[in-house]
Amino acid sequence: MRVYFKDFSSKISPADPASGLKAKYLIWGDWLDVDPDPASAAHYIVNWKSFDARTNRVGVQHYRIERARCQDEALLEMIFLDVGQGDGCIVSVPDGNRQRTIIVDAGEGTNMHRFLKWKFRYTGASADFAAAVITHPDSDHYQGFQPLFDDSRIRFDTVYHNGLVERVSTARDDVLGPRQSGYCIQLFPDRAGLETFLSDPATRGSKRYPKLLWTALQSPARFADVHMAAIGMGDMGADGRTYLPGFAPGATDASIEILGPVPEAGPGGAPALPTFGAAPGDGGYDVGKTKNGHSVILKLQHGNLRVIFGGDLNRPAEDRLLRHYGGIAPGAPLGDAVQQARGRLGADLLKCCHHGSADVTDEFLDAVHPFAFVVSSGDEESHVHPRPEILGLLGKKGRGARPLILCTEILRSTPESRKLSAAEVAKQAELLDAERDAATPAERKVARQRLTDFFNERFRRLVNVYGAITIRSDGDRMMVAFRKEAVASGSPWQLYDYRFEGGEWVGKELKNKGSH
Numbered sequence: 001m002r003v004y005f006k007d008f009s010s011k012i013s014p015a016d017p018a019s020g021l022k023a024k025y026l027i028w029g030d031w032l033d034v035d036p037d038p039a040s041a042a043h044y045i046v047n048w049k050s051f052d053a054r055t056n057r058v059g060v061q062h063y064r065i066e067r068a069r070c071q072d073e074a075l076l077e078m079i080f081l082d083v084g085q086g087d088g089c090i091v092s093v094p095d096g097n098r099q100r101t102i103i104v105d106a107g108e109g110t111n112m113h114r115f116l117k118w119k120f121r122y123t124g125a126s127a128d129f130a131a132a133v134i135t136h137p138d139s140d141h142y143q144g145f146q147p148l149f150d151d152s153r154i155r156f157d158t159v160y161h162n163g164l165v166e167r168v169s170t171a172r173d174d175v176l177g178p179r180q181s182g183y184c185i186q187l188f189p190d191r192a193g194l195e196t197f198l199s200d201p202a203t204r205g206s207k208r209y210p211k212l213l214w215t216a217l218q219s220p221a222r223f224a225d226v227h228m229a230a231i232g233m234g235d236m237g238a239d240g241r242t243y244l245p246g247f248a249p250g251a252t253d254a255s256i257e258i259l260g261p262v263p264e265a266g267p268g269g270a271p272a273l274p275t276f277g278a279a280p281g282d283g284g285y286d287v288g289k290t291k292n293g294h295s296v297i298l299k300l301q302h303g304n305l306r307v308i309f310g311g312d313l314n315r316p317a318e319d320r321l322l323r324h325y326g327g328i329a330p331g332a333p334l335g336d337a338v339q340q341a342r343g344r345l346g347a348d349l350l351k352c353c354h355h356g357s358a359d360v361t362d363e364f365l366d367a368v369h370p371f372a373f374v375v376s377s378g379d380e381e382s383h384v385h386p387r388p389e390i391l392g393l394l395g396k397k398g399r400g401a402r403p404l405i406l407c408t409e410i411l412r413s414t415p416e417s418r419k420l421s422a423a424e425v426a427k428q429a430e431l432l433d434a435e436r437d438a439a440t441p442a443e444r445k446v447a448r449q450r451l452t453d454f455f456n457e458r459f460r461r462l463v464n465v466y467g468a469i470t471i472r473s474d475g476d477r478m479m480v481a482f483r484k485e486a487v488a489s490g491s492p493w494q495l496y497d498y499r500f501e502g503g504e505w506v507g508k509e510l511k512n513k514g515s516h
Contacts, residue, residue, distance in 0.1 A: 001033070001034050001035065002031055002032070002033060002034075002097060002098070003031070003032050003034055003044070003070040003071065003072060004029055004030065004031050004032065004070065004071050004072070004073065004074055004075065005026045005027070005028060005029060005030040005031075005032060005065075005069065005070065005071075006028070006068075006069050006070055006071045007026070007028065007069050008027070008028045008479065008495070008497065009025070009026070009027050009028070009491055009493060009495055010025075010026060010069070011023040011024060011025045011026065011491070012024050012026060012046065012063045012064065012065045013063065013064060014061075014062065014063055014064070015037075015045055015046075015062040015063055015064045016062065019061075019062075021061055021063070024048065024063055025491045025492060025493065027470075027472075027479065027481055027491075027493055027495065028075070028472055028479050029074075029075035029077060029472040029479070031074070031099075032044075032046050032048075032065070032070065033046070033047045033048075033049070034046050034047065034065070034070070035047065037064060042066060042067055042068070043064050043065065043066055043067060044064070044065050044066075044067055044070065045062055045063070045064060046062065046063040046064065046065055047060050047062065048060065048061045048062070048063055049121040051117065051118045051121050056117075058121045072097050073094065073096070073097065073474070074092075074094035074095070074096070074097060074098060074099045074253075075094055075472045075473060075474055076091075076092070076093060076094055076253075076254055076300075076302040076305070076472065076473045076474070076475070077090075077091075077092040077099065077470065077471070077472050078090070078091050078092075078307065078470070078471045078472075079115075079119075079468055079469070079470050079471075080351065080374045080376060080406070080408060080468065080469040080471075081107070081111060081112060081115055081408075081468050082111065082376075082408040082468055083105075083106070083107025083108065083109065083111045083112060083140075083144060083376070083408075084107060084108065084109060084111065084140075085108065085140050086105070086107040086108050086138075086139075086140030086141055086144070086376065087104070087105040087107065087135070087140070087141050087311075087312075087351070087376045088103075088104075088105050088106045088107040088111065088112045088144060088376070089103070089104045089105065089309065089351065089376075090102075090103055090104075090115075090116070090119070091103075091104055091300065093130075093247065093252055093253065093254045093256070093300075093302075094252070094253040094254060094302070095252045095253055096253070100130040100246075100252060101129045101130055102129065102130050102131045102132075102133060102244075102256075103116075103129060103131070103132050103133065103145075103148070103156075104133045104135065104298065104309055105133065105134065105135055105141040105142070105144075106132075106141070106142070106143075106144030106145045106148060107140060107141070107143070107144035108139050108140045108141075108143040108144055109143075109144060110144070110147055111144065112144045112145075112147075112148065113144065113147040113148055113151065115468070116148070116154075125153065126153045126154070126155065127153060127154050127155070128155045128157075129154070129155065129156050129157070130156075130157050130158070130246065131156060131157060131158045131159070131160060131244070132145060132148070132156045132158075132159045132160070132216075133160045133229065133244075133296055133298070134159065134160065134161045134162070134212075134296075135162065135295040135296040135297075135309070135311040135312070136161075136162050136164070136291050136292055136294060136295040136296070136311060136312060137161075137162075137164060137165070137166050137209045137291050138288075138291065138292060138312060139208060139209075141311075141312070142208075142209060142212055143208060143212070145212055146208070146211070146212050146215070149212060149215040149216055149219075149223075150215065152222070154222070155221075155222045155223070156216075156222070156223050156224075157224050157225070157246075158223075158224060158225045158226070158227055158245065159213075159216045159223055159225070159226045159227070160227055160228070160229035160244070160296060161188075161213070161226070161227075161228060161229070161296070162228065162229065162230065162261055162291075162294050162295060162296050163187035163188055163189065163228040163230060163261065163263070163271075163273065163294070164176050164177075164184060164187065164273065164290070164291050164294060165177070165186075165188055165194065165197070165198075165209065165210065165213065166207055166209045166210065166291075167197075167203050167204070167205075167207065167210060168202060168203060168204070168205035168207060168210075172287060173285065173287065175287055176287060176290060176291060179275060179285065180266070180267045181266070181267050182274055182275055182283060182285075183264070183266040183267065183272035183273065183274055183275065184272060184273045184274075184275060184290065185266050185267060185268075185270065185272045187228060187263065187270075187271055187272065187273065188228060189227070189228045189230075189233055189271065190227060190228070191217065191225055191226045191227065194213065194217065194226060195217045195226075198210055198213060198214050198217065213226065227245075229244065229258055229296045230242075230258065230260070230261045230262070230263050230271075230296070231258060231259075231260070231261070231262045231263065232263065232271075233258075233263075234258050235247070235248040235251075236248075237249055237255075237257075241257050242257065242258045243255060243256060243257050243258065244256040244257075244258060244298065253302065254300060254301060254302035254475075255300070255301050255302075256298055256299070256300050257298065257299040257300075257301070258296065258297070258298060259297040259298065259299050259308070259321070259325075259344065259345070260294065260295065260296065260297035260311075260313075260317075260321055261273055261294035261295070261296065261297075262320070262321070262324055273290075273294050274320070275290050276289040276290045276293040276294075276314070276316040276317060276320075277289065277316065278316075279315065279316065280315055280316045280319035280320075280334075280361075281316075281319065281330065282316075289314055289316055289317075292311070292312035292313070292314055292317070293312075293313060293314050293316055293317030293320075294317065295310070295311025295312050295313055295317075295353075296311060297309065297310060297311055297313065297321075299344075299345075299347065302473060302474075302475045303473070303474065303475015303476055303500075304348075304475055304476055304500040304505075305348055305349070305473045305475055305478060305500075305505075306346065306347040306348050306349070307347055307348065307349045307350075307351070308345065308347040308349070308350050308351065308368060308370075309351045310350060310351050310352055310353035311353060312353060312357075313353035313360075313364070314353070314357070314359040314360075315359050315360065315361050318353075318360065318361045318363070318364040319334060319361060321341075321345070321364070322334055322337040322338070322341050322345075322361070322363055322364060322367060323337055325337070325340070325341040325343075325344045325345055325367075326338065326339075326340045326341035326367075327340055334361065334363045335363055335366075337363065337367070338363055338366045338367045341367040342366075342367045342368075342369060345364070345367040345368050346367065346368060346369055347368050347369075347370050348370050348371055348372065348505055349370050349371075349372040349373070349374065349471070350365075350368050350370040350372075350373050350374070351373075351374045351376070352373050352374065352375045352376075352386075352390075352394070357390070358389065358390055360390065360393075362393070362397070365393065365394070365397035366397060369397070369398075369399055370398060370399060370403075371398055371399040371400050371403055371404065371504075371505055372398070372403065372404040372405075372406070372480070373394045373398065373403065373404070373405045373406065374406045374407075374408075374469055375391075375394075375405065375406070375407040375408070376407075376408050386407055391405060391407075399504075400504075404480065404496065406469050406480070406482070408468075408469060427454065428451075428454065431447065431450055431451040431454055432451065434447040434450070435447040435448055435451060468482065468483070469481075469482050470482065475500075476499065476500045477497070477498065477499050477500070478497075478498040478499075478500075478505065478507070479495060479496070479497060479498075480495070480496040480498070480507075481493050481494065481495050481496075482494055494509075495509075496508070496509050
């Protein structure tokens with residue numbers, strides 16, 4: 001039976017005090033698999049699934065919890081995962097006692113795949129997700145889906161994309177397909193058209209994005225549909241707005257509106273997306289600006305909490321969205337759009353666009369006007385994300401006296417080194433011997449790559465633990481949680497507690513040393 005932890009932060013004890021297990025620290029909304037306690041009608045026995053990454057196995061440990069500390073109703077949960085340079089968020093929408101989970105982008109490496117194995121403990125079983133949302137075809141947003149799509153234990157009801165599909169091209173300018181009169185005119189709204197297009201191996205070539213989509217298309221039992229997400233391409237609500245299918249108001253406990261991309265009638269009247277150049281309104285065409293600017297933009301609402309997932313929007317795209325939702329003409333000052341656009345773009349939390357890039361308009365931040373920001377960025381990249389001046393701008397544009405700025409890269413730092421266990425030392429020696437004894441250059445290359453993967457895996461696990469930002473809410477209360485890098489005593493969690501009072505979210509940092 002599934003229940004959820006009701007305390008904001010506390011711990012539970014082993015069912016058997018002689019088991020040697022340590023007390024387990026929990027936070028509000030943690031889901032628990034429980035059975036009745038045969039020794040006490042006031043307690044449950046918790047079947048805690050423990051995932052061992054080294055053996056890739058799940059074991060069960062038993063704890064005891066008072067029934068009064070549990071609730072049946074699920075919370076909204078968002079985990080902004082540290083995927084390095086890129087985006088990756090796990091959104092679990094409450095649906096009564098259960099949650100429907102959507103993966104919004106997955107970074108570039110394997111962090112998302114490994115985190116999901118730990119989070120859902122599906123090793124040896126299966127994991128069913130409502131949707132995979134690929135906001136746009138940039139590798140630091142989509143490539144992390146490949147190990148998920150390759151994993152036969154994972155199933156997605158629907159894979160959503162922004163309609164622009166990269167393909168093999170003789171010129172970089174043609175990578176997004178044909179253009180006419182300032183529009184990208186080849187979009188793929190449904191599965192059938194996309195499958196026909198990608199069925200030609202020459203179109204896919206060695207490009208990674210077509211390979212990813214083709215993987216999903218070739219496994220209909222695990223991917224029921226592959227579909228474009230855009231205005232007019234989803235569930236139409238009674239308010240005339242477009243919602244992610246299955247997440248319109250009333251369909252579940254939280255709604256997810258699609259704010260972008262916004263197709264127009266192109267040459268011939270078919271849906272098309274305008275090209276973007278280096279700056280708003282310059283009429284040019286830049287591949288990166290165009291595919292980033294047409295990111296799938298989602299607005300989630302649960303009770304009084306509103307969240308916008310900003311993809312990789314840039315200044316030309318923000319300019320267009322503000323004019324669209326603000327109802328102003330192309331030549332009008334952009335600031336004139338802010339007040340009206342806030343009715344659609346206004347939110348309490350913004351997943352910042354493009355990892356804290358400087359390619360942002362002040363007016364877009366004015367329209368969203370959140371009290372909290374999440375920036376997803378990584379190390380070892382040349383973009384200097386998040387830009388220092390943008391962090392200052394976020395603080396200036398956020399609501400309240402002290403806006404909350406959360407950055408995966410800032411909240412996480414890793415040790416310069418990590419001591420290997422005895423088993424890992426033995427594995428390292430085995431891999432070194434294999435490289436030394438390789439008979440051919442090809443064998444040596446394979447052995448060297450295995451050695452590299454061995455060390456990368458151990459470093460990335462450190463990154464995975466401490467960069468994740470967890471946000472949970474019932475619509476009137478919100479928790480912000482992330483792991484401390486070192487724990488002197490008490491809980492390993494750093495917590496913020498927000499409540500919706502008098503039409504605004506107000507909160508405080510909790511000095512967490514155990515129970516609250």
